[in-house]
Amino acid sequence: MSVILEMLSYPFLVRAFIGGIMISLCAALLGVTLVLRRYSMIGDGLSHVSFGALSVAVAVGWSPLPVSIPVVILAAFFLLRITENGKMKSDAAIAMISASALAIGIVVTSLTTGMTTDVSSYMFGSILAMSKGDVCLAVVLSAVVLGLFAVCRHRIFAVTFDENFSKAAGINVSFYNIVTAVLTAVTIVLGMRMMGAMLISSLVIFPALTSMRLFKSFRGVVWSSGILAVVCFCIGITASYAFSTPAGASVVLVNLGAFLLFGLAERMLRKRIRWQPLRPGARQGTGYAGDRRGVGPRGGSGKMPRQKITAGRHGNPAGASDKAAAAADGREKQGGRTDNDP
Amino acid sequence: MSTLITCRHVDFGYENHDAVIDLTMEVAEGDYLCVVGANGSGKSTLVKGLLGLLKPAGGELVVAEELRRTGIGYLPQQTAAQRDFPATVWEVVLSGTLNRCGRRPFYSREEKRLAASAMEKLDIMPLKNHCYRELSGGQQQRVLIARALCATSRMLILDEPITGLDPSAIQDFYRLVRRLNREEGVTILMVSHDVVGVIGQANKILHLQQRVLFFGTPEEYRGTEAGRRYLGGEDGCL
Structure with a gap:
């Protein structure tokens, strides 16, 4: 000052x-x-x-x-x-x-x-x-x-x-x-x-x-x-x-510092945002909520999302219940979305 | 059904060469017209001419009074710069109503209502606050159509809309355009390379090669030389 x-x-x-x-x-x-x-x-x-x-x-x-x-x-x-x-x-x-x-x-x-x-x-x-x-x-x-x-x-x-x-x-x-x-x-x-x-x-x-x-x-x-x-x-x-x-x-140089800082913040935020539904369809149905509850906690581990998807699929006995199937569906939608991400 | 656009022997061109020569065609209300042709055959020039961005070099171009008042909704080819543009879906759609604002610098409630109803029509209301660059190609296309519908709900001009979409998104897109055409009564003029895909949808085909090679219904088009070549031989009509 x-x-x-x-x-x-x-x-x-x-x-x-x-x-x-x-x-x-x-x-x-x-x-x-x-x-x-x-x-x-x-x-x-x-x-x-x-x-x-x-x-x-x-x-x-x-x-x-x-x-x-x-x-x-x-x-x-x-x-x-x-x-x-x-x-x-x-x-x-x-x-x-x-x-x-x-x-x-x-x-x-x-x-x-x-x-x-x-x-x-x-x-x-x-x-x-x-x-x-x-x-x-x-x-x-x-x-x-x-x-x-x-x-x-x-x-x-x-x-x-x-x-x-x-x-x-x-x-x-x-x-x-x-x-x-x-x-x-x-x-x-x-x-x-x-x-x-x-x-x-x-x-x-x-x-x-x-x-x-x-x-x-x-x-x-x-x-x-x-x-x-x-x-x-x-x-x-x-x-x-x-x-x-x-x-x-x-x-x-200060501008460069700000740029790097914002870049870092973006990376930290993106991990969180990946889990929000983007497709209107994915938001409806209990499957998505189940998906979130089931996989959400593991989201903190910082793995790539696609790995999470496969992990989730193997974790659930495939087709064991409607809920699991719907959850897989929701994840699939999201997986497709992630693939499109440039 | 009234005629929206009439071209009689129209030439469109730039300074020293004509890209479209002696074009005669008409677009009636409720039409689904598809413009096909090779690269550089004058399709995009025709679109610019119909939008009023290019004055006809010759002939007569008549645009119906009602269209001149509200303008034509336009879905341009996407540019690379747009794909990573930081804007919310709401901002993009709302910008379609600008031609109604006149000199007023802000959007009124009426314009916001219009934008919202266009988004309802295209089922993108849940995406309202999402960032445009994070949407998939098909969703981006829906947003741009909603924007075009804000400008007018009478007629849409789509310039190569399926470029860069994956096959299932293309099918979604065709279904959407057909619904707009049949249920909402929107007149469609679509420039496309995908002749096979659109021939089942459109009720009129215009084949350009600087001059008009063909103008008529898809059924007649299948029988012509140009049509057979574009549709891939005798058995190419899917």
């Missing part, structure tokens, strides 16, 4: 806190739709383009934000179009573009100013990067993103889940694509200087992936991603201050 109070006595850290929280929140919310639509690479591509644009701007002597925001927005449109058309393999195309943008940035910098600390801070982030203007922009951006999710969450869900169906239902899908692209571009340009071009895409990807391990509903995933992103950012920044580690990398 005293560490946090100490941190908040520095104005630049307060700015970093506010700006970072806003940006991680935006990145996480947009990340849910990007990850689910298999556009995760776009975040990575955009950060590299943003790096290229920033280095060119610095080399020419312009102020970085007004140059890089439009360039990155254009790149976002372009990347979305490639992905939608599907003419070129989109992941390969994005990898190509990001590498090219990075190369342009590096060549331009080495020809003019040389590899200074400035460039290094763009690559790996600097906690000093947040200016007052950046913080204002971040607050506006997150207000827009939160507003969008509050008002259009059902439409965002529909577009994310099934673009073709939404088109047929008369939802303006390209409008949502454009809005997502623009907001993602601005988020990445703003966050890049604090998190670093190499690491910013993790803010987009990690919270969504982590939440998907545990949450079964879209609403749950969205809420969890937002909260998780803010919590991870705060822990990461505090750790970075306490142990003098780079801010961006610390936040990413």
